[in-house]
Amino acid sequence: MKILVNAPFQVTDQMQEMIDDKVGKLETYFDRIAEAEIYLKIGEKRHRHREQIAEIRLNVPGTTLFAADRSDSVEKAVAGASEKARKQLIKFKKQLPGNNH
Numbered sequence: 001m002k003i004l005v006n007a008p009f010q011v012t013d014q015m016q017e018m019i020d021d022k023v024g025k026l027e028t029y030f031d032r033i034a035e036a037e038i039y040l041k042i043g044e045k046r047h048r049h050r051e052q053i054a055e056i057r058l059n060v061p062g063t064t065l066f067a068a069d070r071s072d073s074v075e076k077a078v079a080g081a082s083e084k085a086r087k088q089l090i091k092f093k094k095q096l097p098g099n100n101h
Contacts, residue, residue, distance in 0.1 A: 001026075001033045007040035018075055022082040023056065030089040035059040038078070043070060054081040058089070065092060 003023050005011050011019075023036050036058050043051035054077035055068040065088045069080030093099060 002035045003038065004035065005038045005040065008042065009040075011040070015074060019078055022078050023085075026058070026082065026085055026089060029086055030060065030093050033058050033060055033089075040074060040077075052077045054078040056081045056085045058085055060089075060092065063092070065089065 001024070003020055005016065005019055019038055023038060026036070027033055036056060039053075039055040039057070041053040041055070043053050045051070049072045051070050052072065052074045053068065053070045054074065055066070056078075058065040058067075065085060067081045067084035067088060069077050069084060071077040071080060
C-alpha cells in the first residue's frame with residue numbers, strides 16, 4: 001500500500017513513522033488497499049491549542065473509504081481516524097461477495 005501524506009506544515013520523520021505505523025496496520029484488516037492518502041490540517045484554536053485534524057482516504061477496489069478525527073495533537077487525531085478507518089474496512093470486507101467471515 002502506498003501512503004501519501006499532505007500537510008500545510010513540515011511533517012517530521014517521527015510523525016511520518018507514526019503515520020506509516022498506524023495506517024500501515026490497516027492492511028492487516030484488508031490487504032487490498034491500493035493507496036492511503038492522509039490529510040493533516042490545523043483547525044480552530046480551542047482553549048490554548050489549535051485543533052489538529054487528520055483525514056484518511058483509503059482507495060480500495062470499487063470504492064473509497066474516508067475517516068476523519070480531530071484532537072489536540074496530530075498523533076491522537078491520526079490514531080482516532082485510523083480506528084474509524086479500521087472499523088469501516090471490517091464492515092466493507094464483510095459486504096464483499098463470497099466473504100463469509
